[in-house]
Amino acid sequence: xxxxxxxxxxxxxxxxxxxxxxxxxxxxxxxxxxxxxxxxxxxxxxxxxxxxxxxxxxxxxxxxxxxxxxxxxxxxxxxxxxxxxxxxxxxxxxxxxxxxxxxxxxxxxxxxxxxxxxxxxxxxxxxxxxxxxxxxxxxxxxxxxxxxxxxxxxxxxxxxxxxxxxxxxxxxxxxxxxxxxxxxxxxxxxxxxxxxxxxxxxxxxxxxxxxxxxxxxxxxxxxxxxxxxxxxxxxxxxxxxxxxxxxxxxxxxxxxxxxxxxxxxxxxxxxxxxxxxxxxxxxxxxxxxxxxxxxxxxxxxxxxxxxxxxxxxxxxxxxxxxxxxxxxxxxxxxxxxxxxxxxxxxxxxxxxxxxxxxxxxxxxxxxxxxxxxxxxxxxxxxxxxxxxxxxxxxxx
Amino acid sequence: xxxxxxxxxxxxxxxxxxxxxxxxxxxxxxxxxxxxxxxxxxxxxxxxxxxxxxxxxxxxxxxxxxxxxxxxxxxxxxxxxxxxxxxxxxxxxxxxxxxxxxxxxxxxxxxxxxxxxxxxxxxxxxxxxxxxxxxxxxxxxxxxxxxxxxxxxxxxxxxxxxxxxxxxxxxxxxxxxxxxxxxxxxxxxxxxxxxxxxxxxxxxxxxxxxxxxxxxxxxxxxxxxxxxxxxxxxxxxxxxxxxxxxxxxxxxxxxxxxxxxxxxxxxxxxxxxxxxxxxxxxxxxxxxxxxxxxxxxxxxxxxxxxxxxxxxxxxxxxxxxxxxxxxxxxxxxxxxxxxxxxxxxxxxxxxxxxxxxxxxxxxxxxxxxxxxxxxxxxxxxxxxxxxxxxxxxxxx
Numbered sequence: 001x002x003x004x005x006x007x008x009x010x011x012x013x014x015x016x017x018x019x020x021x022x023x024x025x026x027x028x029x030x031x032x033x034x035x036x037x038x039x040x041x042x043x044x045x046x047x048x049x050x051x052x053x054x055x056x057x058x059x060x061x062x063x064x065x066x067x068x069x070x071x072x073x074x075x076x077x078x079x080x081x082x083x084x085x086x087x088x089x090x091x092x093x094x095x096x097x098x099x100x101x102x103x104x105x106x107x108x109x110x111x112x113x114x115x116x117x118x119x120x121x122x123x124x125x126x127x128x129x130x131x132x133x134x135x136x137x138x139x140x141x142x143x144x145x146x147x148x149x150x151x152x153x154x155x156x157x158x159x160x161x162x163x164x165x166x167x168x169x170x171x172x173x174x175x176x177x178x179x180x181x182x183x184x185x186x187x188x189x190x191x192x193x194x195x196x197x198x199x200x201x202x203x204x205x206x207x208x209x210x211x212x213x214x215x216x217x218x219x220x221x222x223x224x225x226x227x228x229x230x231x232x233x234x235x236x237x238x239x240x241x242x243x244x245x246x247x248x249x250x251x252x253x254x255x256x257x258x259x260x261x262x263x264x265x266x267x268x269x270x271x272x273x274x275x276x277x278x279x280x281x282x283x284x285x286x287x288x289x290x291x292x293x294x295x296x297x298x299x300x301x302x303x304x305x306x307x308x309x310x311x312x313x314x315x316x317x318x319x320x321x322x323x324x325x326x327x328x329x330x331x332x333x334x335x336x337x338x339x340x341x342x343x344x345x346x347x348x349x350x351x352x353x354x355x356x357x358x359x360x361x362x363x364x365x366x367x368x369x370x371x372x373x374x375x376x377x378x379x380x381x382x383x384x385x386x387x388x389x390x391x392x393x394x395x396x
Numbered sequence: 397x398x399x400x401x402x403x404x405x406x407x408x409x410x411x412x413x414x415x416x417x418x419x420x421x422x423x424x425x426x427x428x429x430x431x432x433x434x435x436x437x438x439x440x441x442x443x444x445x446x447x448x449x450x451x452x453x454x455x456x457x458x459x460x461x462x463x464x465x466x467x468x469x470x471x472x473x474x475x476x477x478x479x480x481x482x483x484x485x486x487x488x489x490x491x492x493x494x495x496x497x498x499x500x501x502x503x504x505x506x507x508x509x510x511x512x513x514x515x516x517x518x519x520x521x522x523x524x525x526x527x528x529x530x531x532x533x534x535x536x537x538x539x540x541x542x543x544x545x546x547x548x549x550x551x552x553x554x555x556x557x558x559x560x561x562x563x564x565x566x567x568x569x570x571x572x573x574x575x576x577x578x579x580x581x582x583x584x585x586x587x588x589x590x591x592x593x594x595x596x597x598x599x600x601x602x603x604x605x606x607x608x609x610x611x612x613x614x615x616x617x618x619x620x621x622x623x624x625x626x627x628x629x630x631x632x633x634x635x636x637x638x639x640x641x642x643x644x645x646x647x648x649x650x651x652x653x654x655x656x657x658x659x660x661x662x663x664x665x666x667x668x669x670x671x672x673x674x675x676x677x678x679x680x681x682x683x684x685x686x687x688x689x690x691x692x693x694x695x696x697x698x699x700x701x702x703x704x705x706x707x708x709x710x711x712x713x714x715x716x717x718x719x720x721x722x723x724x725x726x727x728x729x730x731x732x733x734x735x736x737x738x739x740x741x742x743x744x745x746x747x748x749x750x751x752x753x754x755x756x757x758x759x760x761x762x763x764x765x766x767x768x769x770x771x772x773x774x775x776x777x778x779x780x781x782x783x784x785x786x787x788x789x790x791x792x
Contacts, residue, residue: 002622002642004412009405012566015609016400170408213411214646218618222610226398246398250610 005213007261008170011138011149011177015253017242020048020139020180023093024055030135030175031090033062037104039096040069042141046186052095068096068103071156071164071275071282074118077103081110081117093137095183097191098145098154098198098282101138105174106153106167108136121155121165131171138174141183143234143248144195144283146202146256148177154282156275164275173260179253181245189235193352194283196231196248200224201286202255204294205265208314209378216262221317223254228321228344232351263378266388267293273373280360287354291345292394298338300381311380315341357396367392401609403657404566407534407545407573411649413638416444416535416576419489420451426531426571427486429458433500435492436465438537442582448491464492464499467552467560467671467678470514473499477506477513489533491579493587494541494550494594494678497534501570502549502563504532517551517561527567534570537579539630539644540591540679542598542652544573550678552671560671569656575649577641585631589748590679592627592644596620597682598651600690602658604710605774612658617713619650624717624740628747659774662784663689669769676756683750687741688790694734696777707776711737753792763788 014022027034036052043049056063064087066080080103089111094104110117112132119125138148147153151173152166187195206212207220230238230247238244270293271285298315301308316334319341348354362370371388383391410418423430432448439445452459460483462476476499485507490500506513508528515521534544543549547569548562583591602608603616626634626643634640666689667681694711697704712730715737744750758766767784779787 001639002412002646004410004415007406007409007411009408010403012405013403014400015403016398019400214618214622215615215650218614219611222614226610243397250398254611 002214005211005215005261007213007215008151009173010257011174013149013177013179013253015179015250017180017182017246019178020183023137023139023178024059026137026176027056027061027091027093028059032060033087033089034091034093035084035087035089035107036063036065037092037094037096037100037107038065038067039100039141040067042186043095046183048183068100071099071154072103072106073157074116074121074155077106077110077117077155080107084111089134091135091137093139095139095141097140097142097195098147101140101145101147102153102155104138105136105147105172106155109133109153109167109169109172117155117167120167121163122168124163124165129167129169131169133171135175137176137178139178139180139183140249140252142187142191142195143184143245143252144198146199146252146254146259148174148179149253149256150260158277158279160277162276164272177253179249181242181249184245184249185240185242189239191283192239192248193235193354194281194287195252196227196234197287197290197348197352197354198283199248199252199255200227200231201267201290202259202264203227203251204318205267206255206258206262207318208297208311208380209262209265210380211378212262216258219254220258220262223251223258224318225321227251231348235352265293265377265379266297266374266383266391269375269377269379270370270388270392272375273370274357274362276373277366277370278360278362280357280362284355287349287352288356288395289391291342291349292391294345295342296383296387296391297379297381298342300383300387304381308381312338357392362396364393364396398610401607401611401657403609403611404547405569406653407570409545409573409575409649411575411646413578413642414576415574416579419533419535419574420455422533422572423452423457423487423489424455428456429483429485430487430489431480431483431485431503432459432461433488433490433492433496433503434461434463435496435537436463438582439491442579444579464496467495467550468499468502469553470512470517470551473502473506473513473551476503480507485530487531487533489535491535491537493536493538493591494543497536497541497543498549498551500534501532501543501568502551505529505549505563505565505568513551513563516563517559518564520559520561525563525565527565529567531571533572533574535574535576535579536645536648538583538587538591539580539641539648540594542595542648542650542655544570544575545649545652546656554673554675556673558672560668573649575645577638577645580641580645581636581638585635587679588635588644589631589750590677590683591648592623592630593683593686593744593748593750594679595644595648595651596623596627597663597686598655598660599623599647600714601661601663602651602654603714604693604707604776605658605661606776607774608658612654615650616654616658619647619654620714621717623647627744631748661773661775662693662779662787665771665773665775666766666784666788668771669766670753670758672769673762673766674756674758676753676758680751683745683748684752684791685787687738687745688787690741691738692779692783692787693775693777694738696779696783700777704777708734753788758792760789760792
C-alpha cells in the first residue's frame with residue numbers, strides 16, 4: 001500500500017560542471033535590479049566573484065552585493081532587509097554555503113514584510129508568513145545542506161535562550177537552483193567533510209523517516225548510491241576531481257528534495273537544539289552524531305516487533321551498498337548488512353576527524369537543557385531521554 | 397560521470413485516496429472565479445461532479461464548467477478561450493483523462509493571448525509563448541498521460557495535413573496536481589489498459605532515453621516497480637481495488653515527471669505522427685507498439701558496440717523486475733533478463749487485447765507518410781526507415 005503523501009514543488013534545476021554561466025541569461029528574465037548574497041571569502045579567493053561581476057556588468061545589470069559570514073541571525077537578516085527595502089529589487093541571488101543560501105532565501109521572503117523575521121520563525125514568533133517573496137536563485141558552493149531545493153531558511157541565535165529555527169513556506173523553494181560542482185573544487189576539506197556528512201545524514205534520515213513516500217525513498221537511496229564512495233575521496237586526493245565533486249553535489253541536491261518532503265530524524269533534532277545553544281557548524285553536529293544515533297536507532301528498532309523490521313530492512317539496504325551483495329535483504333543477511341552500514345559510518349567519522357562536541361565547549365552539564373529542547377522530528381522510532389543522552393555522551 | 401542535466405519544477409503534488417477533498421481548501425487561495433474543465437461523462441456517472449459542485453457552492457465560489465469530449469483541437473481551445481476571455485478567471489481546474497488535463501492546461505495558457513493556439517504549437521505555428529497563464533490545477537481520472545506533471549499540452553488535428561503537437565513552456569507545469577486514485581475506480585477496463593500501457597511506455601522510454609539523468613533513472617525505475625504487477629490487475633479483478641488503482645496512479649504520476657525531464661523515444665515519435673493522421677486513442681498507439689518497438693530497439697542495440705551495452709543493461713534491469721533475481725545484471729544474465737522484459741510486454745499486449753492499427757483504418761499504403769513525419773525523439777538508438785516500417789507492419 002502507498003500511504004497518501006504531499007510532494008512540494010522542486011525548483012527549476014540546472015546541474016553540472018560549468019552551469020554557473022547560465023546565470024547571465026537567466027537573470028534578465030526576472031528584471032535588472034538584483035542583490036547578490038555571498039559568503040565571506042571562497043568566491044573571492046577562487047576568482048569567481050570577479051567573473052560574476054564582469055558578466056553582470058557586461059549585461060548592464062544593476063547589482064549590489066552583501067556578505068553573510070556566519071549562520072544567519074534575525075539581526076543579520078533584519079539589517080539587510082532594512083538596507084535594501086527601498087531598492088525595488090527584482091531578484092535575489094545567493095551564492096555560497098548553507099548559511100548564504102538560507103540567508104538569501106530569508107531576505108527574499110522578508111523584503112515583502114515590514115517587521116522582524118523573528119515574528120515569523122517557527123516556535124519563536126507567532127505570525128504566519130503569507131509566502132510572498134522576491135524571486136530567488138540559489139547557487140551552492142558546498143555539498144551540504146541541500147537548501148537550494150528546500151522550502152525553509154534556518155535562522156539561529158546562540159546563547160542561553162538560543163534557538164535554531166526555520167522560516168518556512170512552500171513558496172520559499174528557490175525559483176531556480178544552479179548546481180555547478182566547479183564552485184565546490186575550492187571548498188576546504190574540513191568543510192567538505194562536515195557538509196558531506198550533513199548531506200548523507202539528510203539522505204539517510206529522510207530515507208528511514210516515518211513519513212517517507214515511494215518517491216522520496218527512490219530519490220534518497222539513489223542519492224546515497226552516488227555519495228557512498230565519494231565522501232572520503234572529496235576530502236582527500238579526490239578534492240580536485242570534478243567527478244568526485246559532481247557526485248557529492250548530486251547527493252546534496254537530492255538530500256534537499258528528500259528532506260523537504262520526508263522530513264528528518266533525531267540527528268537533525270539534536271542539531272537544532274545544540275545549534276541554538278552553541279556556536280558549532282551544523283555539518284559537524286550531524287557528522288559527529290551520525291554513527292552513534294544510527295546505532296541507537298537500529299538497536300531500538302530491533303526491540304520493536306511491529307514496525308521495526310520495516311525500518312531495519314531499509315537501514316540494511318543502505319548497508320548493502322557497501323557490500324558486494326544484492327539489494328534484496330533476506331532475514332539471514334539483515335545483521336550483516338546492518339553492520340556494514342554501521343562500520344562505514346564509524347569509519348567515516350574517524351577518517352574525516354569529525355570533531356567531538358567538547359571541541360565547542362559542550363559539557364555533560366549542558367545535556368539536560370539540550371535534550372529538553374530536542375524534537376524527534378520524523379525519526380523512525382521514539383528514543384526516550386536516556387537513549388538520547390547516551391548518544392550525546394558517546395560524542396562529548 | 398554524471399552528465400549535466402536540467403530538471404524542471406514539479407507541481408505541488410497531493411497524492412492518495414480521498415485527496416480530492418483538499419481541493420475545496422486550495423481553490424480559495426487563488427481567488428473565487430474558476431473554470432472547471434471536465435470530460436464527457438465519467439465524473440457525472442460516478443456522481444463526483446455533483447459532489448464537486450455542491451462543495452463549490454458551499455464555499456460560495458463563482459464557477460463555470462465546460463466539457464472536452466475528445467483529444468483537443470486548436471478550434472476547441474480557441475472557442476473556449478473566446479467564451480471565457482472576459483470572465484477574469486483566477487483559476488482553471490481540469491478534472492478528467494489526458495485530453496481534459498491537456499485541454500485545461502492549454503486554456504490556462506491561451507487566456508493570456510489574443511490569437512489562436514495554432515500560432516504557438518511546436519512545428520505548426522511560428523510564435524513563442526511567453527509562459528504567462530492563469531493558475532492551473534490538474535486532477536487526473538485516468539492513470540495514463542502523466543500530463544498532471546508535464547510542461548506541455550498536446551493538441552491534435554486529424555486529416556491529410558493533420559498533426560499532434562505540443563504547446564510547451566516550463567511555466568505550463570500545473571501549479572498543483574491532485575492525484576486521487578478513488579477517481580480512477582470507475583475507469584473502464586479498455587481505457588485503463590490503454591492508459592496503463594501509455595504510462596509504462598513513458599517510464600520505459602524515459603528510462604532508456606539518450607538524455608536521461610540519475611534523477612529520472614531513479615524515478616522511472618521506481619515507477620515501473622510499482623506498476624509492473626498492477627497493469628493486468630487494474631483491467632481485470634483488481635479494477636475496484638483501491639491499492640491497485642493507487643499503484644497505477646503512482647506509476648502514471650512518475651511517468652509525467654520523467655518524460656518532462658528525460659523525453660521519450662520512437663513509440664511516442666510514432667504516436668505523434670499516427671495521431672495526426674488518424675483518430676486513434678494515444679494510449680492504444682503506445683500500447684500496440686510497446687512490445688515490437690522495444691524488441692527492435694534491443695536488436696539494434698546489440699549491434700552497437702560502443703553505446704549499446706549501456707542501454708541493454710537498463711532494459712535488462714527492467715526485465716529483472718519480472719524475475720525473482722538480483723537487480724545487478726551480469727553479462728551471462730543479460731539475455732535472460734532482456735527476454736523476461738520482452739515476454740512480459742508481449743503478454744500484456746495480448747492479455748489486454750490492445751487493438752491493432754488496422755482497427756483505426758490504418759493501411760500499409762499509409763506507412764510512408766507516417767514514417768516521414770516521425771521523430772526518433774530521445775530513442776537510445778537510431779532505427780532507420782526500414783526498421784520503423786517493420787515495427788508498424790507487425791502491428792498493422
